[in-house]
Amino acid sequence: MAAAMRATTVRRSRIATRRIATTTASVMRASSGRDDDGDNQVDEGNLCTASESCITGQCRSDRDHDMVADATDNCPDAANQNQADGDSDGRGNACDNCPTVANSNQADSNNNGVGDACEQQGETCNGRDDDGDNQIDEGL
Structure with a gap:
């Protein structure tokens, strides 16, 4: 059935x-x-x-x-x-x-397997934590 x-x-x-x-x-x-x-x-x-x-x-x-x-x-x-x-x-x-x-x-400009849209920004001298590592303007 x-x-x-x-x-x-x-x-x-x-x-x-x-x-x-x-x-x-x-x-x-x-x-x-x-x-x-x-x-x-x-x-x-x-x-x-x-x-x-x-x-x-x-x-x-x-x-x-x-x-x-x-x-x-x-x-x-x-x-x-x-x-x-x-x-x-x-x-x-x-x-x-x-x-x-x-x-x-x-897009993955540096060919590291992480898309550019998710790539963390590098640090710039602007008094902020641009790269998300909890440090402000380190190395600059």
Whole structure:
């Protein structure tokens, strides 16, 4: 009985023609709303379009093996199945060089792995603690 109910549900989802919005990595985009393999995942973010085991249909690439297709993965080279993006810049926390401050360009001028947006400023002679080390104008 449960299998028959599931087939009915799948049949309904296949004939849905309205466009729905899906959220992946805090980025909104239009979706066809199709679920061709009946696994209750919209095909755009799904690894397989026609069968859960990728025996039939198009099987999408997933370099980091986190079950999120590279085309929609916010970190295609770093596993992050939950697609967390704390600063909503389109880069997942797992591969964001500054996960607390939005920096979609991932600029890192000194190539130290910390994004410029999160890089602490150097000390300047201005009577303040510019570099956040609780010392005022040290070394100047």
